[in-house]
Amino acid sequence: MTDNTEIIYLDYAATTPVDPRVADAMMACMTMDGIFANPSSVSHSPGRRARDVVEAARKELADALGVASRTIIFTSGATEADNLAIKGFAQARSAKGRHVITDRTAHKAVLDSCRWLEKQGFDVTYLVPADEGRITGEQLRKALRDDTILVALLHANNETGALNDLVELCDAIGDHPAALHIDAAQSVGKVAIDLANQRIDSLAMSAHKLYGPKGIGALYLRAGSAPIEVQQHGGGQESGMRGGTLATHQIVGLARACALAVAHRDEETARLRELRERLWAGLAATGGVLRNGRAEQTIAHILNVSVSGVEGESLQYALHDIAMSAGSACNSANREPSYVLRAMGRDDALAGASLRFSLGRWTTPEQIDEVIRRFRQAVGRLRELAPQ
Amino acid sequence: MEQSNVFPVYSSEVQRRFAAPRRAGRIERGVQARKVSSSRHAELLLQLVLAGGRVAEARFQAVGCPHLIAAADLVCERLESMPVSALEGFRAAFLEQELPLPADKLDIRILIEDAVRDAARQLN
Numbered sequence: 001m002t003d004n005t006e007i008i009y010l011d012y013a014a015t016t017p018v019d020p021r022v023a024d025a026m027m028a029c030m031t032m033d034g035i036f037a038n039p040s041s042v043s044h045s046p047g048r049r050a051r052d053v054v055e056a057a058r059k060e061l062a063d064a065l066g067v068a069s070r071t072i073i074f075t076s077g078a079t080e081a082d083n084l085a086i087k088g089f090a091q092a093r094s095a096k097g098r099h100v101i102t103d104r105t106a107h108k109a110v111l112d113s114c115r116w117l118e119k120q121g122f123d124v125t126y127l128v129p130a131d132e133g134r135i136t137g138e139q140l141r142k143a144l145r146d147d148t149i150l151v152a153l154l155h156a157n158n159e160t161g162a163l164n165d166l167v168e169l170c171d172a173i174g175d176h177p178a179a180l181h182i183d184a185a186q187s188v189g190k191v192a193i194d195l196a197n198q199r200i201d202s203l204a205m206s207a208h209k210l211y212g213p214k215g216i217g218a219l220y221l222r223a224g225s226a227p228i229e230v231q232q233h234g235g236g237q238e239s240g241m242r243g244g245t246l247a248t249h250q251i252v253g254l255a256r257a258c259a260l261a262v263a264h265r266d267e268e269t270a271r272l273r274e275l276r277e278r279l280w281a282g283l284a285a286t287g288g289v290l291r292n293g294r295a296e297q298t299i300a301h302i303l304n305v306s307v308s309g310v311e312g313e314s315l316q317y318a319l320h321d322i323a324m325s326a327g328s329a330c331n332s333a334n335r336e337p338s339y340v341l342r343a344m345g346r347d348d349a350l351a352g353a354s355l356r357f358s359l360g361r362w363t364t365p366e367q368i369d370e371v372i373r374r375f376r377q378a379v380g381r382l383r384e385l386a387p388q
Numbered sequence: 389m390e391q392s393n394v395f396p397v398y399s400s401e402v403q404r405r406f407a408a409p410r411r412a413g414r415i416e417r418g419v420q421a422r423k424v425s426s427s428r429h430a431e432l433l434l435q436l437v438l439a440g441g442r443v444a445e446a447r448f449q450a451v452g453c454p455h456l457i458a459a460a461d462l463v464c465e466r467l468e469s470m471p472v473s474a475l476e477g478f479r480a481a482f483l484e485q486e487l488p489l490p491a492d493k494l495d496i497r498i499l500i501e502d503a504v505r506d507a508a509r510q511l512n
Contacts (some may be wrong), residue, residue: 311429313453317398317406349429385412385457387422387433387449 005321008367012209012360013158013186013302014325018253019211019361025256026213029053029249039246040237050248057248057255064255064262065188065220067195073219073238074251078185079109080232081204081219082152084242085181086113088228089150089201090122093179097147098122101178103135105340106154109204110183114152123147133162133293133344137172148178155193156186159325159340159356160293161302163191170199179226185209185217189261190269190299201225205258207250211361212257216250272359273300275368279357280305282372286379292341292354303357306341310382312352318378322371325356398454401462401487406454411464413447421506423499430456430496434503436467436475438511443467443475456496459483463500475508 018026029035029050039054041047055069062069075081090100102114104126114124125143127135135153144151151173156163166182173180179201184193188203189210195203202225206217221228221241234243261268280303283289288308307315316326337351346354357371398406418437425431430452437445446464450457463480470478480497483489489496 309451311452311456314406314457317454352429382451385409385449386451387431388414 007321007323008371009323010357010359010363010367010371011323011325012363013161013356013358015208015214016211016360017362018213019257019260021260022212022253022257026249026253029252035248039248040235054246054248054251057251060255060259061218064259065193065195067220068223070239071220071223073221073241074246074254075204075217075219075242076215077208077217078183078204078206079217081206081217082107082109082181082183083113084219084231085202085204085221085228086110086150086152087117087231089179089181089226090117090120091229092227093149094122096177097145097149099145099148100124101140101143101148101151101153102126103153104128104343105133105157105159106152107158107183107185110152110154128343129162132297133157133160133340134164134297135169137165137168140169140172144173144176144178148176150179150181152181153183154186155182155184156191156299156302157293157340158186159338160304160344161186161298161358162293163187163297163299166193166197166200170197173199186302187299189258189265190301192265195220195222198222202228207254207257210257210261213250213253216247216254218254268361269300272363275359275363275365276300276303276357278365279303279359279368279371282369283375286376288383289379290346290350292344292346301359303359304341304354305357306346306350306354307379308350308353309386310353310379311349312337312354314382315353315355315378318382319355319374322374324358326354398458399487402454402458405458405461409448409457409461411447411461412449412457414449415445415447418445419507419510421503421510423503423506425452425495425499427495428452430499432456432460432499432503434460434464434500434507436507436511438472441472443470443472452496453493455487455489455493456499458487459489459496459500462486463504467504472508472511475504475511478504478508480504 035050035053037046037050039050058069058072062072118124127139181202183204185206188205201222203220208214232243290306292304337348341351415435420435422433433449435447436443446467448460448464450460483497
């Protein structure tokens with residue numbers, strides 16, 4: 001291992017670099033000669049220009065998602081959008097019931113919001129994935145009760161990439177009055193999502209997962225959906241749904257990033273799937289490498305593997321010239337085996353020795369081949385050190 | 389939505405020994421002691437060969453974090469030339485200064501000390 005080795009970035013599921021086309025659009029909204037005014041300051045022309053740019057971006061984003069502009073609420077990211085939807089729906093509907101359903105392997109933004117609801121006296125069911133990391137319609141149907149008011153699930157799991165079938169889940173809910181919230185942070189711009197399906201009440205997304213800036217996201221809230229309780233007050237922005245000065249440059253960045261991603265989605269998905277399978281073939285040839293999730297049921301840019309016969313921290317350090325995640329980035333700080341993989345049935349040793357590779361716009365075949373070479377070298381060396 | 393990865397900081401000594409542990413390997417003679425941690429994913433196999441009442445060769449094999457590998461390598465280096473009589477009371481306090489081990493990994497020192505004492509008991 002040498003500090004002079006080029007770092008290969010395969011952590012696009014954690015965050016992505018801003019696409020230069022997105023950065024250009026944002027720059028026009030930042031400096032004195034750009035559109036920098038407060039979009040709420042409509043008493044003067046710079047403010048009205050900023051407002052118009054925000055609304056144009058809202059339409060650009062809405063068009064990319066196939067929805068009406070009025071259904072888009074800008075937030076600071078998917079975490080805030082999850083909080084707004086989960087807490088907002090639960091609080092607004094608490095007179096009708098206090099049961100919420102989510103997924104044990106959901107992102108912390110969803111899980112921690114649900115745990116907060118538990119502290120407020122709500123009853124939460126945490127479904128355990130039955131099918132290689134996916135929640136099935138059958139599981140959801142069995143969990144629904146008369147007092148269920150909210151179902152909050154991921155579209156694509158951020159650790160394993162396991163893709164829930166939204167049509168199947170919507171069919172399972174059927175005519176039940178519970179709201180359905182989908183965290184689509186990993187899937188917007190990468191997988192087609194039919195928001196015309198009226199069963200999806202809300203959807204959270206984040207710009208920095210699709211080559212946009214950090215610090216901005218959006219909540220899609222279906223027109224005609226039951227009201228939600230506002231969580232952030234002050235200023236009345238976003239039709240009173242979310243107070244706070246609108247960040248024109250970030251909103252423009254989010255919209256442009258999403259539009260670009262959707263425009264090139266199919267070809268990029270095919271390219272990333274091919275690169276991912278090339279990576280998997282190379283890693284698997286090392287032996288003793290397990291794939292977490294099935295290829296055909298996993299979002300194209302994520303590959304999660306567990307490596308037998310090695311310890312996780314040593315594995316990650318031996319590969320520190322590859323930027324990837326050992327489990328979820330949110331959990332890397334406390335060195336616990338991935339709760340997602342444990343919920344999928346992996347023992348602590350395998351869950352601890354798991355790696356998430358996530359590919360992106362600037363990933364090349366040469367990088368994949370070099371990652372394979374470094375992986376084989378590192379795993380081989382660690383296994384040689386092990387008691388025989 | 390996600391925090392940046394917080395990667396453990398390893399001292400230059402840990403990095404050096406992890407990258408090239410000179411005492412890693414297996415010897416087909418002598419005594420061996422195997423220890424498995426109950427609190428983390430760690431396993432250590434220690435092998436000692438004696439000559440003239442002293443440890444002539446010390447080798448280890450391990451599955452574990454970089455601190456375990458580095459500590460095992462350093463301990464094996466220190467064991468060589470040590471009189472057998474000193475093994476049963478062996479303490480690896482020098483790890484605190486020379487590596488050092490983070491506070492949440494002090495069990496690694498205990499694992500290694502237990503392995504050395506196990507090997508010593510086999511020699512008696």
